[in-house]
Amino acid sequence: xxxxxxxxxxxxxxxxxxxxxxxxxxxxxxxxxxxxxxxxxxxxxxxxxxxxxxxxxxxxxxxxxxxxxxxxxxxxxxxxxxxxxxxxxxxxxxxxxxxxxxxxxxxxxxxxxxxxxxxxxxxxxxxxxxxxxxxxxxxxxxxxxxxxxxxxxxxxxxxxxxxxxxxxxxxxxxxxxxxxxxxxxxxxxxxxxx
Amino acid sequence: xxxxxxxxxxxxxxxxxxxxxxxxxxxxxxxxxxxxxxxxxxxxxxxxxxxxxxxxxxxxxxxxxxxxxxxxxxxxxxxxxxxxxxxxxxxxxxxxxxxxxxxxxxxxxxxxxxxxxxxxxxxxxxxxxxxxxxxxxxxxxxxxxxxxxxxxxxxxxxxxxxxxxxxxxxxxxxxxxxxxxxxxxxxxxxxxxxxxxxxxxxxxxxxx
Numbered sequence: 001x002x003x004x005x006x007x008x009x010x011x012x013x014x015x016x017x018x019x020x021x022x023x024x025x026x027x028x029x030x031x032x033x034x035x036x037x038x039x040x041x042x043x044x045x046x047x048x049x050x051x052x053x054x055x056x057x058x059x060x061x062x063x064x065x066x067x068x069x070x071x072x073x074x075x076x077x078x079x080x081x082x083x084x085x086x087x088x089x090x091x092x093x094x095x096x097x098x099x100x101x102x103x104x105x106x107x108x109x110x111x112x113x114x115x116x117x118x119x120x121x122x123x124x125x126x127x128x129x130x131x132x133x134x135x136x137x138x139x140x141x142x143x144x145x146x147x148x149x150x151x152x153x154x155x156x157x158x159x160x161x162x163x164x165x166x167x168x169x170x171x172x173x174x175x176x177x178x179x180x181x182x183x184x185x186x187x188x189x190x191x192x193x194x
Numbered sequence: 195x196x197x198x199x200x201x202x203x204x205x206x207x208x209x210x211x212x213x214x215x216x217x218x219x220x221x222x223x224x225x226x227x228x229x230x231x232x233x234x235x236x237x238x239x240x241x242x243x244x245x246x247x248x249x250x251x252x253x254x255x256x257x258x259x260x261x262x263x264x265x266x267x268x269x270x271x272x273x274x275x276x277x278x279x280x281x282x283x284x285x286x287x288x289x290x291x292x293x294x295x296x297x298x299x300x301x302x303x304x305x306x307x308x309x310x311x312x313x314x315x316x317x318x319x320x321x322x323x324x325x326x327x328x329x330x331x332x333x334x335x336x337x338x339x340x341x342x343x344x345x346x347x348x349x350x351x352x353x354x355x356x357x358x359x360x361x362x363x364x365x366x367x368x369x370x371x372x373x374x375x376x377x378x379x380x381x382x383x384x385x386x387x388x389x390x391x392x393x394x395x396x397x398x399x400x401x402x
Contacts (some may be wrong), residue, residue: 009251023266026266027259034258034259036249038254048252055254059261063266076243076244077246078240082243084210085210088211089218092215101299128243135241135245135248146241148211150206150242156207174201174203175201178234179238181237181240185240
């Protein structure tokens with residue numbers, strides 16, 4: 001399956017969970033994400049057994065918070081990524097890291113919660129598709145710098161050492177990479193502008 | 195108007211949850227005041243999601259899905275209260291009872307969290323107009339956000355909401371500008387490296 005199709009399905013599954021507490025949609029989302037959540041945690045330095053637990057906890061949080069997902073603000077993968085990240089930070093700090101934003105939502109009645117429209121899910125999936133395409137066309141040195149910043153458990157000053165270049169070079173590669181990726185993300189906003 | 199923002203590298207590491215908590219707190223204080231950087235953080239989170247999808251999946255326990263499905267209807271565990279250093283929005287008002295510690299004429303600090311496992315600590319700094327910090331370099335990352343007042347460091351001036359970061363490549367000597375006292379929230383990894391003899395003498399007092 002291609003990623004854009006996946007992005008569209010992820011958004012629809014989240015909607016099905018929010019609207020109907022759809023367990024089949026949750027199981028499908030789980031199978032796509034939980035193994036990658038665990039992979040991310042292991043690369044971030046978590047013990048495999050803890051990474052396994054936290055991947056499951058993160059998916060439980062996705063189940064409980066699905067009604068808060070807003071496709072106009074984020075792709076499904078980005079939203080799940082932030083839940084994972086916040087849980088990981090909490091675990092590392094031994095406290096709650098992010099407060100209001102991360103508390104379980106009060107029960108929402110279906111009528112009170114305007115469901116994300118099919119359009120919004122599609123637009124988010126298209127945005128994600130542009131982002132994937134832009135990521136694929138990044139020069140290898142910029143992609144390596146991104147992977148380092150997101151996935152490798154090293155300190156700020158170690159980032160340069162890890163790539164064998166000065167920290168300033170890593171920083172400028174990240175700037176160049178993010179400029180391109182932001183352009184890809186913002187394309188639909190430009191089209192919408194008069 | 196905010197003129198100084200965190201680097202892309204710092205925002206990305208924040209989006210990835212990779213910063214020591216003290217630096218993350220300083221960055222959050224800037225983000226609370228800077229819409230432009232909140233948008234940039236949103237983009238960085240989108241990239242995080244996209245990169246997550248490209249990771250090779252790790253093998254899960256055979257019963258992982260069944261386990262999780264069985265827990266869907268259970269109530270969530272109650273959450274512990276947020277830690278002290280996590281409450282950024284009104285940091286100044288939040289600890290009226292905590293004493294500022296005078297470390298030099300016109301200069302006081304308030305320790306918010308002690309040196310952690312990443313050798314990073316979080317402090318607030320209050321500098322009277324015209325008073326200056328010791329000229330110093332950095333062994334590790336230093337981040338700072340101005341909560342009130344303004345200072346200049348010989349290169350640029352920083353006002354409320356402005357963010358400054360320095361690493362081992364920068365040496366500077368911040369001086370508070372006229373007006374009210376300058377109050378900053380700052381995080382330091384490793385020890386500051388004072389250049390002057392006076393700096394070396396005062397370093398034990400600063401405890402940095």
